[in-house]
Amino acid sequence: MSDECPCDHDGEASGPVRPSLFDDDRAELQRRDIAKLLATAGGLTGLASLAAPLAGLQQVFQRTYTGPIYGESIPLVDGEGNRITPDRLEEGEQLTVFPEPRPGIGDAPTLLVRFPETEYGGGTELAYTVDGYAAYSKICTHAGCTVSDREGETLVCPCHYGKFDPTNGAAVTGGPPPRPLPQLPITLASEGHLIATGDFDGHVGAGGE
Structure with a gap:
């Protein structure tokens, strides 16, 4: 049985590399940023979808008189x-x-x-x-x-x-x-x-x- 350790060509261990804690934090921040961006986009889309009905409501209630019409x-x-x-x-x-x-x-x-x-x-x-x-x-x-x-x-x-x-x-x-x-x-x-x-x-x- 060989006493050699499983190393790569540079003498470093070639086993699976665990990401650092900082990498995990950065990834989590990126995920949160993406989630916020999507939420913001969704909110803007929702506001845009409400804009037309609100404009329609304004048109329903507001009138412009072009008289004289009665006589x-x-x-x-x-x-x-x-x-x-x-x-x-x-x-x-x-x-x-x-x-x-x-x-x-x-x-x-x-x-x-x-x-x-x-x-x-x-x-x-x-x-x-x-x-x-x-x-x-x-x-x-x-x-x-x-x-x-x-x-x-x-x-x-x-x-x-x-x-x-x-x-x-x-x-x-x-x-x-x-x-x-x-x-x-x-x-x-x-x-x-x-x-x-x-x-x-x-x-x-x-x-x-």
């Missing part, structure tokens, strides 16, 4: 194009209406409300109301979102929580809106449906005086 004797219609008769709403109810012919869901959406005539305060132009009906722009005067929520009798914009009183000319009662919702003059046509007698009495949407 003398223009009928008010609902989302199905049906004209509005005086028995359509009970007192305390509301409905989103549009001018006929309806130019599109994004053009001149209008809040039609009905209250007892005695509940309307000084901010409401009573000459613009009929049979307890009053109509206001549905576009918030703060950032142009649609005023689509309600708390009791108060109209609420969901974007920044602007609040309006429909029994007092849609006056601002809370939040950042700088002015009331413009009122639309309406009356009852001889055929028995609601019509506008002109356009909104103020600037629609954000901006304006």
Whole structure:
């Protein structure tokens, strides 16, 4: 039996070489760096996937008014194009209406409300109301979102929580809106449906005086 040790040509042991502790640490750090990079990339991908829906949400709520759209004797219609008769709403109810012919869901959406005539305060132009009906722009005067929520009798914009009183000319009662919702003059046509007698009495949407 040979007494020679299993050495290589340089006289060093030729058995399996164990990596140093430092090599293990560096490898672990590299693995962690790669994991962080992948996680970051995944997060960015997730944010990118959310960007489109968020942009779509903004487009859904924000409107650009291109009026005048309402005018003398223009009928008010609902989302199905049906004209509005005086028995359509009970007192305390509301409905989103549009001018006929309806130019599109994004053009001149209008809040039609009905209250007892005695509940309307000084901010409401009573000459613009009929049979307890009053109509206001549905576009918030703060950032142009649609005023689509309600708390009791108060109209609420969901974007920044602007609040309006429909029994007092849609006056601002809370939040950042700088002015009331413009009122639309309406009356009852001889055929028995609601019509506008002109356009909104103020600037629609954000901006304006």
